[in-house]
Structures are given as C-alpha cells and as structure tokens.
Amino acid sequence: MDHDLAPAGPGWLVALETSGLGESLRQSVWLYPMVEIAHILGFALLVGAILAFDLRLMGVRAPLLPADALARLLLPVAVAGFALAVPTGLLLFTTEATALAGNPAFLAKLALIGLALLNILAFHGLAGRRMTDWSLSDRPPPGARFAGAASLALWVGALACGRLIAYL
Amino acid sequence: MTPARPLALAALLIAATALPAAAHHGWGGYESGKEMTLTGTVQQIAFSNPHAMLNLQADGKLWHIVLAPPSRMSTRGLPADSIKPGQTVTVVGYPAKSDPAELRAERITAADKTIELR
Numbered sequence: 167m168d169h170d171l172a173p174a175g176p177g178w179l180v181a182l183e184t185s186g187l188g189e190s191l192r193q194s195v196w197l198y199p200m201v202e203i204a205h206i207l208g209f210a211l212l213v214g215a216i217l218a219f220d221l222r223l224m225g226v227r228a229p230l231l232p233a234d235a236l237a238r239l240l241l242p243v244a245v246a247g248f249a250l251a252v253p254t255g256l257l258l259f260t261t262e263a264t265a266l267a268g269n270p271a272f273l274a275k276l277a278l279i280g281l282a283l284l285n286i287l288a289f290h291g292l293a294g295r296r297m298t299d300w301s302l303s304d305r306p307p308p309g310a311r312f313a314g315a316a317s318l319a320l321w322v323g324a325l326a327c328g329r330l331i332a333y334l
Numbered sequence: 335m336t337p338a339r340p341l342a343l344a345a346l347l348i349a350a351t352a353l354p355a356a357a358h359h360g361w362g363g364y365e366s367g368k369e370m371t372l373t374g375t376v377q378q379i380a381f382s383n384p385h386a387m388l389n390l391q392a393d394g395k396l397w398h399i400v401l402a403p404p405s406r407m408s409t410r411g412l413p414a415d416s417i418k419p420g421q422t423v424t425v426v427g428y429p430a431k432s433d434p435a436e437l438r439a440e441r442i443t444a445a446d447k448t449i450e451l452r
Binding site for chain 2: 199332
C-alpha cells in the first residue's frame, strides 16, 4: 500500500477524489455506510431479479410460469435495482477514484457489467422480441437459453469482482 | 430439458465464477501470529472511509497503520480530531504479509483511551 496518504494518478481522477463530494463522503461517519447500504440494496434487487429470470430463460419452471408474465414483474425490479446501484456506485467511486481506476477487480467488474448489458441488448433484440411465441412452450429457444446462462455467469461474476475490490 | 438440468447448469456456472480471494485487505492479509506493539509519533492521519489510516514514526521506521472505519472509531470513543499529527499513540496489531511497513491494528491507545478496532 502507498505510504503517502495523498491521491496520485490521472488529473481527472485526482480532481474527483479531492472534490468536495469525495472528501465529505470519505470524512462522513454515517453517510458513507448509508451509500454502501443503498448500493447493496440496488445490486441485490438487480442481480436477484435477473438471476431468477435467467433461470426461467434456461427452462426452469417452463411452461408452468409464463416467461412474458414473469418478465413483467422481474425486469422492472432489475431496472429499479440498476437505477439505485449506478448513482450510489458513482458516489463510492469518487471516494477512492485513483486507487479504483487501477484495481484489477474493479476493472473486471466494469468489463463484466458491460458484457452483461450487451447480452441484455442482444436478448431483447433477438429471442426476447418473440417472447410471446415461446412464453408457454416446454423449452425456450436456444437463443433465450444461451442469453440466460450468459447473463447468470456475467452478473454473478460482476458481483464477485465487486466484493473482491477490497481484497486485490 | 427437465427443470433439474438447467438448475444444475446454473449451479455449475455460479461455482465457476466464485473466485478464491487473494486476501490483502481483510485480516487474512496480515500475519496474525506476529503480534507487534508499536509506540510512536503520528506523522499523518486520514480519518476517512472505508477505514482510517495513519502514518506512524516508530522504531526508526515509518509505519503505515490501518485502523477501523470512522463510524466504528467514533462510536468506540476516538472520533475525528481525537488523533492528531505529533501525538504519541500505541498500536497493537499484525504486519502485512505483502508489505513489511504496513500494520493492521487490533487496538489503539491514543489520548489515554484504548479502543478495540475489530
């Protein structure tokens, strides 16, 4: 660990970290844990709802639970979780911007989230667009099963990398 | 596909992504068998999240001491500004496995007050 307590690195990261926002979050006694709690709640909703839907895409409880009906409950929950996790994550980033920008677990987490978002776009543009066609079928189409498995691996990986930030 | 097969696949995918933690930050990154007591002068203190840190001049060396989160330090009796540069403090803790000048403190004595940090 660096023995100099002052942040060092690219200018915009130093500016972010030494900003009033970064400084007050770092110095706050209870605001920082509150932001952490909101971040955890956000990704719990996001990953929990997405994993449940991923399992359905992979065929779990098909055709008992119609995929399109399930999507109407789980996907808004996931979106709400994402909407909570992103701004709180940005706030947490400002407190340690320079260290995080070089942290391999943080970079891997961002990459996995990027891939997971691309997977969402691909699914909704392909198999997901015809969801009503296979919503009640015994077995979802290969595209849906692949998207579900990929999503599950990517989001669990992103979550694991997020926790590993503190250990790498 | 029966419902059991995708569930088994899901379990496998989760297991494959659960990486082993290369501990550096938690207590696992420190030599718990090598407890040390250092008394010295505070050079610099950052009473900040996620955990407070201070630089301590002790035993002819500059030590980087990792403390507890500010909320815990405060509730246990050492709030912000109770430790200042120039002050003499004593820490009991363990050296880092990866850095011989870093120590994770189990407890700290400052301003006639001793608090546990874990």
